[in-house]
Amino acid sequence: MPTDDLTLVRRARSGDQRAFGLLVERYQKKVYAVALGMVKDAEEARDVAQEAFVKVHRYLDHFKGDSSFYTWLYRITTNTCIDVLRRRGSSSAESVEYDDSVQMDLGEANLGALGSQLETNPARTALRRELGEKLEEALAQLPEKHRAILLLRELEGMSYEDLAQTLDIPKGTVMSRLFHARAKVQRLLADYLADAPSPPGKGKGGPGSE
Amino acid sequence: MTDSHCTPVQQLSAHLDGELSPAARVALEAHLGGCPDCRARLAALRSVGEALRRRFEAQADAADFTGFTEGVLARLRPHRPPLGERLQVAFSEWRTHRPAVLWGGVGLAAAAVLAVLAVAPLVPDVAGEAGHPSLQAVSTDETAHVAPVVLKTEGGDAIIWLVDHPDRPSLSLGSDASVPDVPPPPAPRPKGGEL
Amino acid sequence: MKGRLRAPLLSALLLAVPAAADGRISLLADVVQASNDGTGVDPGLEKMREQFAKSGITYKSYRRLSEVPLQLALGKPAEVRLPNGKAATVTLLSVKGTQSQVSVSLPPLHTTYTLGREGSVYLQAGPHAGGVLILVLTPSGG
Numbered sequence: 001m002p003t004d005d006l007t008l009v010r011r012a013r014s015g016d017q018r019a020f021g022l023l024v025e026r027y028q029k030k031v032y033a034v035a036l037g038m039v040k041d042a043e044e045a046r047d048v049a050q051e052a053f054v055k056v057h058r059y060l061d062h063f064k065g066d067s068s069f070y071t072w073l074y075r076i077t078t079n080t081c082i083d084v085l086r087r088r089g090s091s092s093a094e095s096v097e098y099d100d101s102v103q104m105d106l107g108e109a110n111l112g113a114l115g116s117q118l119e120t121n122p123a124r125t126a127l128r129r130e131l132g133e134k135l136e137e138a139l140a141q142l143p144e145k146h147r148a149i150l151l152l153r154e155l156e157g158m159s160y161e162d163l164a165q166t167l168d169i170p171k172g173t174v175m176s177r178l179f180h181a182r183a184k185v186q187r188l189l190a191d192y193l194a195d196a197p198s199p200p201g202k203g204k205g206g207p208g209s210e
Numbered sequence: 211m212t213d214s215h216c217t218p219v220q221q222l223s224a225h226l227d228g229e230l231s232p233a234a235r236v237a238l239e240a241h242l243g244g245c246p247d248c249r250a251r252l253a254a255l256r257s258v259g260e261a262l263r264r265r266f267e268a269q270a271d272a273a274d275f276t277g278f279t280e281g282v283l284a285r286l287r288p289h290r291p292p293l294g295e296r297l298q299v300a301f302s303e304w305r306t307h308r309p310a311v312l313w314g315g316v317g318l319a320a321a322a323v324l325a326v327l328a329v330a331p332l333v334p335d336v337a338g339e340a341g342h343p344s345l346q347a348v349s350t351d352e353t354a355h356v357a358p359v360v361l362k363t364e365g366g367d368a369i370i371w372l373v374d375h376p377d378r379p380s381l382s383l384g385s386d387a388s389v390p391d392v393p394p395p396p397a398p399r400p401k402g403g404e405l
Numbered sequence: 406m407k408g409r410l411r412a413p414l415l416s417a418l419l420l421a422v423p424a425a426a427d428g429r430i431s432l433l434a435d436v437v438q439a440s441n442d443g444t445g446v447d448p449g450l451e452k453m454r455e456q457f458a459k460s461g462i463t464y465k466s467y468r469r470l471s472e473v474p475l476q477l478a479l480g481k482p483a484e485v486r487l488p489n490g491k492a493a494t495v496t497l498l499s500v501k502g503t504q505s506q507v508s509v510s511l512p513p514l515h516t517t518y519t520l521g522r523e524g525s526v527y528l529q530a531g532p533h534a535g536g537v538l539i540l541v542l543t544p545s546g547g
Contacts, residue, residue, distance in 0.1 A: 015356060015532075016374055017283065024279045033270035037262070042273070053282045058535060132265045135258070153227065154259045155266055160229050179223040185258055342524040346506070347517040354513030363456040369527040370516060371462070 005069040013060045020060075023069075024053050030156065031077050037151040038081035040140055048084055052077040071166040074156070078148045078166065085144050131189075138188035146181035153178055217241060217248045219255075226255050342366035428500045430520065432475040432507075433545040434485045434493070439464035440536025453527075453541070464536070474545060477507070485540065489533040493540050511540060520544055 003022065011019035031052055036045040055076050063072055139147055149167060152158045158166065163174045217238065224230050225238055242249050345368055348358045361369040437450060439457070443466050446454050450467040457464065475483040477497035485493040493511040500506075508517040511528050518526060522544065530538040 011355075014354065015372070018374070021279050021283065024282050028275055028278050029270045029273070032273060032275075033266045036269055037266050042269070046273070046278070050278065050282050050285060054285045057282075057286050061532075131261050135261050135265060139262070150262070151266070154262045160227065175220070175224055175229065178227070179220045182223055182255055182258065183219060186254065189258070342521040343518050343526050344521070345516060345518040345526075347515075349515050351513035351515075356513060358514060358516075361460045361462075363460055365452070365456055365524065366521070367456060367525045367527065368518070369457065369460060369462070369529075370514060371529045372514060372531075 006065060009060065009063060009065075009069050012057070013063075020057060023056075027073060028053075031073070033155050034074070034077055034148075034151050035081055037139060037155065038078070038144070038147055039084055040136065044084070048080055049077070052080045055080060067165050068162070071158075071162050074152060074158075074166045075168070078152070082144045082148070134189055135185070138185045141188060142181060142184060146177065146184065149174070149177050150181040150185065216245060217251075219251065222248070222252050222255055226252065226259070343368050345370075428479040428497070430477050430497060430500070430505050430507075431545045432477060432495065432520075433543045434473045434475050434495070435541040435543070436470045436472075436485070436487055436530075437539045437541055438468045438470050438533060438536045439466065439539055440468075440534075441465045442535055453525075457527075466536070470538075487530055487533075487538055487540065489531050489538055491530055491538075493528070493530070495542065507542075509540075509542065 005023070005026075008019045008023045008026075012023060028049065032045055032049040035048040035052070036042060039045050039048055052073070056073060059076070063069070139150070142150070145167075149163060152163060152166060160171050160174045160178075163169075163178075164171045167174070169177070221230070221234070221238060225235065230238065242252065343366075345360060348360055348370055350356050350358050350372065356372040356374060359371045359373055361371065363369060437453065439462075441464060446467045447469045450469060454464070454467050470488060473485055475485070475495060477483055477495060479497050479500065482494050482496040485495065487493065491511060493509060496508045496510075498506040498508055498517065505520045506517065507520055509515070509526075509528060511530055514528060514530075516526075516528070525541050525543040528540045528542075530540050532538075
């Protein structure tokens with residue numbers, strides 16, 4: 001059976017559950033990875049990922065085929081994650097519009113050091129592990145839309161074109177939102193690394209308050 | 211404090227994603243060749259991305275997806291009953307045994323008629339009894355990859371359901387037409403009662 | 406007539422003989438949505454739920470979306486539109502005394518059957534809004 005996405009979608013739409021199952025298997029890991037980045041908790045991420053596929057199935061009739069299945073799937077995934085986060089009460093969605101247009105002080109002073117540390121000590125697993133943990137914490141402090149775009153770009157390698165389609169924003173906004181998301185993560189990381197063993201600086205500009 | 215670096219970080223970010231125009235890219239790469247500061251900044255951007263990827267992809271790779279698809283299917287609002295699996299089995303049994311009991315007592319219409327009898331309580335045909343409906347013919351369009359399933363309720367009503375059937379054979383009952391192999395039932399579905 | 410689909414009542418009801426000498430019959434077409442969204446079962450559909458459950462189709466909720474009386478005459482098909490965009494065409498094929506034969510086309514499904522004085526035919530009409538649509542055809546006295 002030909003296995004390109006659109007064929008499977010077409011068959012799934014006409015009631016072929018086996019075809020739908022194949023679509024799930026094809027994308028489950030990727031959807032899960034994005035969900036994990038968004039909601040942080042592994043069990044919740046699995047639940048959210050399944051829920052995203054349930055919604056895909058429910059709305060299969062509405063998928064017009066005018067976008068790729070791939071971006072449509074990620075749109076549903078991202079929205080499902082954002083819904084879950086809002087229900088949790090950890091929403092900081094309001095700040096995104098402000099950020100997209102504002103020039104930020106990036107505090108890049110420490111970043112060169114960060115870069116060279118990782119470049120020159122790739123085998124420093126302790127540093128890497130710490131970076132990974134700090135990274136997760138930094139990510140959790142981003143507003144959901146910044147988190148989403150960063151994850152889709154870094155985990156999925158989505159082009160700006162696909163990102164624009166998935167997030168339903170103009171390409172120019174993709175560029176600026178992504179850059180702001182990266183800058184924010186770097187600033188948060190720089191804070192963590194500068195503070196060393198102390199907990200994330202909640203007083204510094206306030207997490208998620210930008 | 212203003213951004214005093216030579217290359218705006220927006221540009222580095224776009225470069226990282228391969229989204230600079232060819233001209234801009236060439237210019238930037240030329241600049242990077244002679245600017246350790248910008249190189250370090252680019253490297254920092256890149257390492258964060260790689261660290262993100264490592265972190266979440268590793269976790270996703272390590273995760274156990276056993277039962278994930280089944281979990282999704284179990285949560286679907288079904289438009290086919292769990293009976294579907296039993297009926298596909300019944301269909302292959304029909305194919306082997308060709309039970310003589312058919313609907314209506316009246317001969318089924320010729321070619322392209324497909325009726326599958328459920329294994330579930332088979333009520334003997336009550337054609338015409340007490341004026342209940344009796345089916346003469348049931349068929350589905352070949353293009354649809356579904357097969358009809360006929361169920362008779364205790365009250366004498368008739369339910370015509372549709373189940374998946376990717377290779378829908380056309381049968382004329384009562385003849386020796388050979389029937390293509392029925393594909394095996396799909397992955398286990400939720401047991402009856404749990405939809 | 407809410408009791409129409411309740412079998413105990415049905416057996417007690419004296420439904421008018423559906424076939425009339427002038428080649429017309431009356432059917433009632435119900436469009437029902439079965440789903441697992443909640444447990445609401447509309448009045449008159451409880452028997453349907455029960456019958457379906459005994460046959461192995463175990464939805465929890467049955468909602469009547471529409472109810473349309475059909476007057477069928479020989480050579481004049483009636484159409485029932487469903488909310489999922491499908492249309493069912495019901496045609497009276499023949500009338501012989503008390504027996505009438507009807508064909509229903511609800512793509513991709515087609516069926517021909519002899520009408521009883523009582524009892525319904527349920528046709529699965531495809532998914533809709535998280536559940537499945539079912540077309541129910543029942544002879545009516547009117």
